[in-house]
Amino acid sequence: MQDLTAHHVGLTVSDLDRAVAFYRDTLGLELLSRFSVGGDEFASGVGIPGASADFAHLDADGARVELVEYEPKGDESAHARLNQPGASHFGLEVEDLDAFYADLPADVPTISEPRTTESGTRICFLQDPDGHLVEVLEL
Structure with a gap:
């Protein structure tokens, strides 16, 4: 291969x-x-x-x-949640997640404010205009 x-x-x-x-x-x-x-x-x-x-x-x-x-466009359907098989997202890293979050336009949907995980990584998920999930993280 x-x-x-x-x-x-x-x-x-x-x-x-x-x-x-x-x-x-x-x-x-x-x-x-x-x-x-x-x-x-x-x-x-x-x-x-x-x-x-x-x-x-x-x-x-x-x-x-x-x-x-x-x-032709496909049928619109609900997007999978992160814990469902077939769900997808991609991640982008920033140096200062809090500053990034503060600069987001008010109309950008997010799942939560920045959070620090057990591993020490800070994360925030947002959605693009079609509902795709984008993880923004700070290591």
């Missing part, structure tokens, strides 16, 4: 412009590129008849975040 290397974390979003604005303007990630993909090979590759998608890649200090808006 060939060695695998990490490439990106992908999130399907309902409105790419809104998602890019959140990840770029609220979380400070750098927008690397935007592009569209369609055609029969793409549609069969993702298993969605007639699919096309608009993509944005952002840099999170060396980790690539891929935002994808599909056409």
Whole structure:
């Protein structure tokens, strides 16, 4: 088997412009590129008849975040809670979690204020405009 290397974390979003604005303007990630993909090979590759998608890649200090808006859009459903199989989140590290939290716009939903875990790590979970969970942590 060939060695695998990490490439990106992908999130399907309902409105790419809104998602890019959140990840770029609220979380400070750098927008690397935007592009569209369609055609029969793409549609069969993702298993969605007639699919096309608009993509944005952002840099999170060396980790690539891929935002994808599909056409046709899938059914909206409740997002899994963290303790349910199939739930997902990704983490971003900051030097000062309290300062980060204080600077969050008031309309950004969070699960709680920053908390210190038994391991000594400080964490805070927030949601993007589509409900994806983002863990912001301070080691």
